[in-house]
Structures are given as C-alpha cells and as structure tokens.
Amino acid sequence: MLNLAVPPPVATLVSRLPVAPPSLAFTVAANRLLWPALQTLDWQPLVGRRYAIRVKDLGLGVRFTVTPRGFSPTQGAPELTISATARDFLLLLGRREDPDTLFFSRRLVSEGDTELGLIVKNMLDALDPECVLARLPAPMASVARRLLASA
Amino acid sequence: MPLELVCPAGSLMALKAAIDNGADAVYMGFRDNTNARAFPGLNFDDAQAAEGLRYAHDRGRKVLLALNTYPQSDTWQRWTGAVDRAAKLGMDAVILADAGLMRYAVKHYPALRLHLSVQGSATSYEAVNFYREHFGVQRAVLPRVLSLPQVENVVKNTPVEIELFGFGGLCVMVEGRCLLSSYCTGESPNSAGVCSPAKSVQWKETSTGLESRLNGVLLDRYGKDEKAGYPTLCKGRFEVSGETYYALEEPTSLNTLDLLPEMLKMGIAAIKIEGRQRSPAYVTQVTRVWRAAIDAVKKNAESFVPAPGWMAELNKLSEGQSHTLGAYHRPWK
Numbered sequence: 431m432l433n434l435a436v437p438p439p440v441a442t443l444v445s446r447l448p449v450a451p452p453s454l455a456f457t458v459a460a461n462r463l464l465w466p467a468l469q470t471l472d473w474q475p476l477v478g479r480r481y482a483i484r485v486k487d488l489g490l491g492v493r494f495t496v497t498p499r500g501f502s503p504t505q506g507a508p509e510l511t512i513s514a515t516a517r518d519f520l521l522l523l524g525r526r527e528d529p530d531t532l533f534f535s536r537r538l539v540s541e542g543d544t545e546l547g548l549i550v551k552n553m554l555d556a557l558d559p560e561c562v563l564a565r566l567p568a569p570m571a572s573v574a575r576r577l578l579a580s581a
Numbered sequence: 582m583p584l585e586l587v588c589p590a591g592s593l594m595a596l597k598a599a600i601d602n603g604a605d606a607v608y609m610g611f612r613d614n615t616n617a618r619a620f621p622g623l624n625f626d627d628a629q630a631a632e633g634l635r636y637a638h639d640r641g642r643k644v645l646l647a648l649n650t651y652p653q654s655d656t657w658q659r660w661t662g663a664v665d666r667a668a669k670l671g672m673d674a675v676i677l678a679d680a681g682l683m684r685y686a687v688k689h690y691p692a693l694r695l696h697l698s699v700q701g702s703a704t705s706y707e708a709v710n711f712y713r714e715h716f717g718v719q720r721a722v723l724p725r726v727l728s729l730p731q732v733e734n735v736v737k738n739t740p741v742e743i744e745l746f747g748f749g750g751l752c753v754m755v756e757g758r759c760l761l762s763s764y765c766t767g768e769s770p771n772s773a774g775v776c777s778p779a780k781s782v783q784w785k786e787t788s789t790g791l792e793s794r795l796n797g798v799l800l801d802r803y804g805k806d807e808k809a810g811y812p813t814l815c816k817g818r819f820e821v822s823g824e825t826y827y828a829l830e831e832p833t834s835l836n837t838l839d840l841l842p843e844m845l846k847m848g849i850a851a852i853k854i855e856g857r858q859r860s861p862a863y864v865t866q867v868t869r870v871w872r873a874a875i876d877a878v879k880k881n882a883e884s885f886v887p888a889p890g891w892m893a894e895l896n897k898l899s900e901g902q903s904h905t906l907g908a909y910h911r912p913w914k
Contacts, residue, residue, distance in 0.1 A: 475621070528863035531898050534808050541786065544812075545621055545779035552622030555860045556592040 453503035456483075456492040461500040467565035471557070473498070475549050482508035487515045510542040510550070517581050524578035525559060584844065584875050585851040587645065587744065588868050591623045591858055596633045596644075598861040603872030606643035608676060609633065610857065615663040616647040617700060618857040619774025630670050643673035647857070649698035651679050651757075651771045661685050668693050676722070677701070678757055678771075683716040697721040699746070700771065702757035704731075706738035713741050720744055722853060724756045729840065729909045733847045742850035747837045748867060749855020750900045751907060752776070753815035753830055761829075762814045765795045776813045784812070793817075810900050834899035835907045838871075838887040841878040863898055870894050 476496050484491045495504040514522070518537050521527040529551055532538035540547045563571045588604035590596035599607045610616025612624045625633060630646075637644045646667045652660035660682055667675045668690040675693060677683050678700035686693055699722040703709050712718040720742040723732060736743050753759055759776075763769040766781045783794040790802040793812040800817035803809045810816050810832030819828040835855070837844070844852070852875070854867050870891045878885045896904055 522862075525860075525862045525865070528860040528866070528898065530859055530900075531863065534810065534900055536791070536803070536806070536809060539786065539791075541784060544782040544784060548620055548779045549622040551860075552592070552620065556594055556622070558594060 452490055453492040453494055457494050457501040457503050460494075463566055463570065464562060465500045467562040468557075469500075471553060476546070476553075479510065479543075479546055480504050480506045480508045481550075482511040483519075484511060484513040485516050485519065486513055487517075508542060510540070510546045512547070512550075513539040513541075520578055520581035523559070524581060526578075526581070583848060583850060584841070584879065586868070586871055586875055587851050587853045588864060588871075589749075589854055589857040589859065590625075590633065590864070591618065591620075592861070593625070593629050593633055593636075594861040595857075595859075595864045597636060598865040599868050600637055600640055600642050602865050602868035604642060604868050606645055606673070606851070607633070607637060608645040608647050608853075608857070610647045611663055611666065613659065613663075614650055614772070614774035615652075615660055616857075617649050617770065617774050618647075619650075620858055621779060623858060627666060627670065630666075634671055638671075645674045645676055645696065646672045647676045647698065648682065649676050649678045649700045650774050651700075652682060653772055664690065664693075674720070680712075680716070683712070683718070687716050691717075694719055696744070697741075698757075699724050700757035702755075704735075706735045709735060709739045709741050709743075713739070720850060722746070725751060725835065726908050728911050729843055729847075732849075732909070736847050736849065743848075744851040744853055745837070745844065745849050745909075746835055746907075747852035747854060747871065748895060749835060750811065751830070751833055751835050751905070752813075759815075762795065765798050765814055776815075777811070782812045808900075832900050833905045834895075836892075836895055836899070836904035837906060837909060838874050838891060838895070840906065840909055841874060841887075842882040842885050845878055845882050866894055866898060 473496055477498060478495060480495050482491060482493045493504050493508055494501045514532065514537060518532055522529060529538055563574060566574060585605040586603065587606045587608060588599035590599055590607040590609045596607050596609065609630065610618055610624045612626055613619060634644050648660065648663050664675060664682065664686050673694060674696050675686060676696040676698045677686065678698040683695060686695060695716055695718045697703055697712050697718045702724055703712065703721055704724055704727060709721045718741060722744045723735065725746050732745065753761065757771060760769050762776045766778055768778055770776045777795055781796045785792045790804050791809060792802050793800045795812060795814060800812055800814060815829045816832040818825055821828050854871060856863060874887060874891060
C-alpha cells in the first residue's frame with residue numbers, strides 16, 4: 431500500500447513557501463540580474479512602499495517592495511499598481527514607446543499614488559538601458575536585446 | 582541660422598536622445614521649482630547638467646536653462662542661486678520670465694545670454710523691445726495666442742530673435758498669468774512650477790470610466806475607448822447649465838509642421854518642442870520628425886509638404902484627440 435501522506439518535513443517546508451510564487455520569482459530574478467546595475471540609483475523615496483505590476487494579457491501579477499538591499503516580495507495592498515500588456519511593457523523597457531503616450535491611449539494604467547508613480551517613471555527614464563544590459567550575463571543580455579527588439 | 586530646433590530634456594537620457602536625433606539646442610531645468618516642470622524625479626542636478634553640457638558642446642549643440650517661474654520674496658536666493666549655477670556651468674542661455682531676475686543676471690553676468698520665456702507673456706514688439714532695451718534679451722519665446730500675421734508683425738519690428746512653439750501639449754494660453762489650478766491645490770504654477778502637483782492628483786478606474794481628480798475635484802471621466810489627457814483643471818470636462826463639456830479648453834496638441842514654410846519666410850529663429858516631462862522615447866520620435874521636416878523646408882520651401890508618416894508619428898504622441906494649428910492659424914483676431 432502506498433503512503434500518500436506528505437512526510438512531515440516536506441509539509442513543513444511547503445507551509446513555509448510564500449503564497450505568491452510569481453512575486454518571489456520576480457524579486458529573486460530582479461535582485462540577481464538587475465539590482466547590481468540599479469543599486470546606485472536614488473531609491474530613498476521608494477524604499478518601503480508597496481508596488482504591483484500586472485501583465486494583463488498573461489494574467490500575471492507581482493507584488494513587491496524595495497529595501498536598501500533590493501526587491502522583496504510583499505502581500506500588503508499595493509500603493510502603486512502599473513498594468514499593461516507584455517508587449518507594451520517590452521516597448522517601454524526598450525525605450526520604443528513613451529509612457530505618457532501609452533497612458534493617453536489607455537494602454538498603460540497607473541493606479542494609486544500618482545506622485546510615487548511619477549518618481550518611478552522619472553527614475554526609469556533617467557536610466558541608461560545599456561548600463562543595465564552591460565551588467566547582465568552575456569547570454570542573458572543577448573536574449574534581453576532580442577526580446578526588446580521583437581516587441 | 583533660422584529655424585533652430587530646440588528640444589526638451591527632462592533627464593540626461595532625454596538630452597542625449599535629442600542631440601543624437603538632430604536637435605540644435607536642448608532646454609532643461611534644475612531639480613527644484615525654479616522651472617515650470619518641477620516634477621519629482623525629473624530634471625538635472627549640477628553634475629548631470631555639467632555632463633549634459635559636455636555632451637552637447639562636444640557635438641556643437643547648445644543647452645538652454647529654463648528658469649521660468651516667478652521667484653517669491655522669501656526664497657529669492659534660490660532663483661538668483663540658479664542664475665549663478667547656470668553661469669558657472671556655462672549654459673548657452675537662461676530662459677527667464679521675471680524682470681527682477683533678469684536685472685540680477687545682467688548685473689552679475691553681463692556675458693550670459695538671456696531669452697525671454699513664454700511665461701513672460703510678451704505678445705507685442707513693444708514688450709519684446711522693452712526687455713531688449715533694459716536687459717539685453719536676445720531671444721523671445723512668443724505666447725501661443727498670436728496668429729501668424731501677428732507673429733510676423735512682431736518679427737518685423739524687433740531685432741530680438743523670435744522662437745515659436747512648434748509641437749506639444751497646449752495650455753490654456755494665459756502663460757505667466759494662470760492661477761487656475763491654485764484654486765484646487767493652493768499652489769500656483771508660476772511659483773510652484775507645476776499646474777497639477779502629483780501629490781494632489783488621483784486616477785481611479787470606476788465602473789463608469791477612468792476618473793481623474795485634483796485634490797478631490799473631478800476633472801474628467803474617460804469612457805472605455807476615449808484618449809486620456811493630463812490631469813489639469815483647464816482641460817477638464819465640467820457640467821455647465823446642464824451640459825457636460827470641455828468648458829475651458831479641449832486637450833489637443835499643437836502641431837505646426839504645415840506652417841514651416843511661412844515660419845522660415847518670416848525669419849523665425851527657432852522652433853520649440855514642448856515636453857520636458859516626457860520620456861526619452863518621445864524626445865527621440867519628435868526630434869527625428871522635426872529634424873527631417875526643418876531640413877526639408879530649408880532645402881525647398883516652395884514644394885514643402887509634411888510627409889504623412891511624420892503626421893502619423895506626431896499624432897500618436899499627442900495628448901487628446903487631435904492636433905491643431907492653435908492660434909497661429911485662425912480667422913479671427
């Protein structure tokens with residue numbers, strides 16, 4: 431007879447896993463890949479605030495906060511939620527579309543604290559995408575470039 | 582050289598985008614309310630400004646500093662300090678609105694080139710010449726209230742170079758005199774540097790549409806497929822006598838590509854592109870189109886027709902539903 435019960439050590443482990451795997455995956459990846467290039471930015475006005483990103487067409491959402499050491503998943507109600515399709519996010523990241531343009535045409539939705547949204551937008555605008563790409567491992571940078579160009 | 586292309590830079594990345602795509606000059610502001618785009622996280626500190634200047638000058642382009650808000654007596658030193666910093670950094674010109682500040686600049690930095698900001702609201706050649714005689718102003722940006730024949734009348738009667746707005750969001754056009762949003766927010770655009778301080782703006786998706794509010798005052802409610810605009814009081818839809826409509830002005834963008842041959846002919850010195858609050862992507866797209874258009878009109882003004890692709894590209898970037906020639910082209914005076 432098979433024992434279908436989950437062994438106690440595994441159950442304990444599972445119970446300790448976060449309830450929001452996409453947020454965890456996002457923050458782990460962002461800390462590993464992006465934080466080295468981003469950490470010199472002035473994060474002070476953004477630390478401790480709660481953010482959500484929703485990729486509408488993929489039904490994917492992540493919630494996180496920013497600490498002085500990087501991104502961290504959070505469960506609290508977001509103070510700023512940014513929603514768009516995967517393609518539009520790529521167009522924004524690749525500097526091929528302007529966020530105000532997407533906002534006017536209702537493709538980019540920003541909800542919550544407008545001032546916080548503006549600080550995030552202006553900080554990302556001031557960032558040189560090449561500096562971020564240059565810090566990525568070479569194969570990853572090449573994938574990122576292709577992804578941004580394909581949107 | 583006529584029709585210099587002057588493009589907006591809210592960040593170093595935007596400045597580089599403008600220069601790389603053919604701007605003859607860029608204009609920027611410092612990171613405080615000494616300029617009329619005082620948004621959080623936007624604009625330049627001294628180190629960034631120095632790097633921007635280096636980038637532009639290495640490529641033979643100019644950098645202008647917008648110092649176009651009105652100093653308040655208790656913080657007067659912030660504005661004079663900004664003039665000091667501009668001179669020290671080696672700005673090619675400062676764009677001023679306040680006469681007191683012009684006096685300060687002339688007295689302390691006689692070699693610093695002065696431009697009269699659109700916020701100075703000089704609409705006649707008498708006013709423009711006054712600024713020249715008293716402060717040596719070398720260029721004036723005309724408010725967007727004049728028709729083209731009225732602009733021509735100014736150009737013919739002043740040695741001051743004239744700069745016109747060519748593209749971008751339109752405002753209620755009482756530049757330098759507008760207090761509208763202060764009734765809602767307690768902050769006047771001409772002293773605080775913004776029409777709608779971000780901290781007072783709320784956006785909310787509701788069952789009836791996307792709502793924008795300024796300090797709780799409903800500005801607009803956009804239906805599902807309607808284009809949204811900036812959350813400013815002047816561009817809101819309000820109920821007047823039982824009817825809801827744009828009671829002050831419709832959110833439209835100015836686009837004067839069609840008028841380039843006339844502008845060239847009458848000797849307009851420079852065309853200004855609005856939008857220091859916009860991203861590098863916008864600056865890239867607009868600068869590229871305007872560079873091509875100005876080059877084309879200079880090559881052959883007689884046969885100049887804006888390429889449909891240019892218009893499509895610019896319309897895509899516009900606030901509101903449509904573009905307009907603004908007051909430049911109007912039958913009434």
